[in-house]
Amino acid sequence: FANKDGGLLVRSVLDCLTSSGDTIVENSLTFVERLMENDEQALALIKKNSSQNAARGANGDAVADMEIVTSTTKKEKSIVATFLLRPHIHHLLTRFQARLATRGELLKDRKNKRVMFALDQRVLGILSQVSLHATRSLSSMTSDDSSGEDEDEDEDEDGERSRRRASPAGLTNETCSTLVSLLIPYLREAHRLRGDAKKDILDTIAALSPFLTDATSHLTMLFMLLLPGRRSLDGQVRISLIRLFQTLGKQKMTSWLARPASILKELNAWDPRKFEEFDYNRRLKACATFEKTFTEMQSYPHKQLHIVLFQLIHTLHEEDFALRKSALDTLMTVVHHVSEVAKSGGDSCLQPIGKSARHGSQSPSPTVVLGGNIQLLETVLMPAIKTGMRSTSVNVRKSFVLLLAEISSSFEWMEIDVRPLLHLDIRFLVNKHDQEADILHGLTHLQLHRRAKSLRRFRTHHSDETATKLLRPHTLAHLFLPLVTHVLYETEKSADYVIVDEAIATIASISTSLPWSRYYSVIRLLLVQLQRRPEKEKVLIKAVCASIESFHFDCSESIAASGEASGEAVVVEEEEENDEIAKEEEEALQEIMSKKKTEEEDDDEEEEAEKEEGEGEGEGEEGEKESSVSGGKEKSDQKKAAKKGNKKEEAAVVTADALVPRATVTALTATNKITRTLLDKLLPSLYQYLIKGRQTKDDGGRS
Numbered sequence: 001f002a003n004k005d006g007g008l009l010v011r012s013v014l015d016c017l018t019s020s021g022d023t024i025v026e027n028s029l030t031f032v033e034r035l036m037e038n039d040e041q042a043l044a045l046i047k048k049n050s051s052q053n054a055a056r057g058a059n060g061d062a063v064a065d066m067e068i069v070t071s072t073t074k075k076e077k078s079i080v081a082t083f084l085l086r087p088h089i090h091h092l093l094t095r096f097q098a099r100l101a102t103r104g105e106l107l108k109d110r111k112n113k114r115v116m117f118a119l120d121q122r123v124l125g126i127l128s129q130v131s132l133h134a135t136r137s138l139s140s141m142t143s144d145d146s147s148g149e150d151e152d153e154d155e156d157e158d159g160e161r162s163r164r165r166a167s168p169a170g171l172t173n174e175t176c177s178t179l180v181s182l183l184i185p186y187l188r189e190a191h192r193l194r195g196d197a198k199k200d201i202l203d204t205i206a207a208l209s210p211f212l213t214d215a216t217s218h219l220t221m222l223f224m225l226l227l228p229g230r231r232s233l234d235g236q237v238r239i240s241l242i243r244l245f246q247t248l249g250k251q252k253m254t255s256w257l258a259r260p261a262s263i264l265k266e267l268n269a270w271d272p273r274k275f276e277e278f279d280y281n282r283r284l285k286a287c288a289t290f291e292k293t294f295t296e297m298q299s300y301p302h303k304q305l306h307i308v309l310f311q312l313i314h315t316l317h318e319e320d321f322a323l324r325k326s327a328l329d330t331l332m333t334v335v336h337h338v339s340e341v342a343k344s345g346g347d348s349c350l351q352p353i354g355k356s357a358r359h360g361s362q363s364p365s366p367t368v369v370l371g372g373n374i375q376l377l378e379t380v381l382m383p384a385i386k387t388g389m390r391s392t393s394v395n396v397r398k399s400f401v402l403l404l405a406e407i408s409s410s411f412e413w414m415e416i417d418v419r420p421l422l423h424l425d426i427r428f429l430v431n432k433h434d435q436e437a438d439i440l441h442g443l444t445h446l447q448l449h450r451r452a453k454s455l456r457r458f459r460t461h462h463s464d465e466t467a468t469k470l471l472r473p474h475t476l477a478h479l480f481l482p483l484v485t486h487v488l489y490e491t492e493k494s495a496d497y498v499i500v501d502e503a504i505a506t507i508a509s510i511s512t513s514l515p516w517s518r519y520y521s522v523i524r525l526l527l528v529q530l531q532r533r534p535e536k537e538k539v540l541i542k543a544v545c546a547s548i549e550s551f552h553f554d555c556s557e558s559i560a561a562s563g564e565a566s567g568e569a570v571v572v573e574e575e576e577e578n579d580e581i582a583k584e585e586e587e588a589l590q591e592i593m594s595k596k597k598t599e600e601e602d603d604d605e606e607e608e609a610e611k612e613e614g615e616g617e618g619e620g621e622e623g624e625k626e627s628s629v630s631g632g633k634e635k636s637d638q639k640k641a642a643k644k645g646n647k648k649e650e651a652a653v654v655t656a657d658a659l660v661p662r663a664t665v666t667a668l669t670a671t672n673k674i675t676r677t678l679l680d681k682l683l684p685s686l687y688q689y690l691i692k693g694r695q696t697k698d699d700g701g702r703s
Helices: 004-018 022-059 062-080 086-101 110-143 153-166 173-187 195-211 216-224 236-249 255-267 280-296 304-316 321-343 374-388 394-410 424-429 439-443 448-462 473-490 494-511 516-532 534-549 558-566 575-615 619-659 662-702
Strands: 298-300 350-352 367-370
Touching (some): 004 022, 004 086, 022 086, 086 110, 086 173, 110 173, 173 195, 216 236, 236 255, 255 280, 280 304, 304 374, 374 473, 394 424, 424 439, 448 473, 448 494, 494 534
Antiparallel strands (some): 350 367
């Protein structure tokens, strides 16, 4: 393996990693593991001999020291010659890149899909080991660079040649950056990897990070891993992610990560004396420290605040009340600070930095935002609140409702429509003077009758036609409706029918104020839950029927006549959908025209064929032939005239349809779309309920 032919053999085996056969890839990975074990043993022997050489050289004389160095160097050369994987690490990493890049093509075969998923776990594990091995090899190589300075020229040439073979060549910025960009997408929720596989990926990125010149382009995806989700990073996997941030904080281009990474380490601290137990002292202390010093951290251009806020949002999803309350108080402090800064005269804390600002130069200088701004609330907190409203935990939903109420009360001085992403119209549901009349607080109350009372109060206010303080449609759809629909899912006792009926009536009342896209999404949501929750079939069908009864779109064709009589223009809400309808009408007209042309051509061909047949008949039948030809011509002329008339009628119909307002066409397509959706979703459940349920009853009666 040490000679040239052995190197070619190793490369040939490594090329098998891109094979589509699972057995071949398994054997290739095993081969890589054996080579790494050999290199690790050789590296341990080199370190042992070098340490012995240093110890003896410190206590012995110059002659003995020279003999020991020479003998150790010769022995080291023999050991270095046995390194098998280190000279081919660059080639190995490129093979891993090729396999990760072609993973989608390998998964097209559905029969081997499960095998490929299992093989991915092993590939990621071996890649993590190879990356760590390459880092250790490079560190040992750089530490031993000064050992051969006093050797002879021949020995020096041999040493350089051996180091060139042993060094992990190819760990460049380009190679490592490409590999990291291929590994990060595996950490998304869609890939459904196990926790140990995700930990291997994070360890691989941490091992390759010293070779990255600038890892800024990869940070956005890594930051999003701090947020909660169905397969969010927890436990040891999350600790590996924080260690990665600490490693990146040591790099020159990402040194600004050091401060938020240290806070993240404390916010995710575990008690070493107990098994899987939070270290409450360190976590609560970290929240208090951040609450005092967050005004010194940047939210632009460096996202120091974003990282910590992502972690606090994750803490709000914890079941522990103490941690959740501490995170909520910290976020409320940030919201109050941003509100005070914006009220004082600016959207953000902008401070000029750089020499141009100090010397009074007229050229524009870069700016840094300290302590956050309104854009931070719109892009970080509000999406998290919308996600938290859909949580299955009542306590988690209550925490986000309180945070939303704090945003509403902190920005009372701002008009509602100035910042629509903040949903400031939620203040209409808050009553600071009377907690009993606070609808937002009553929706998260522990007692069910208090929730039902809040729903009834909201429906009474929302159905009032003279009321002016009504919620906007996007607030109803994104914030209020998820709170109401959870009532349908969580009530289990038959005695809770009061709050269920109130929730269904509230959903119907909300549906009357939604535009078409939101209204259709409500029906789709209820139908999807009908399949996921068969035990709630009766309640969900009631909700679907109530939503359909709240259909408030006008589908009559009298809109066209009234619009033409009054001369008023029809307001089109959804321009993209109307443009698509116009395109469909034009395509339909073109299809009709093309069909007519083809029919006319077919008629001409038939006439020519009839003429040829007529010419082939005998001379004695000339009279009959003339009469038949004349009759055929008359019939063909009649056919052409009829087809032209039909063509004009169809064209007139198309143009008449085109004159119908697009809003009418949109409403008609809306009803058709709802009908198709209901048939697709309800018929299978009705079949299962009526046919299969009857069969089971008959089978039970027979038995």
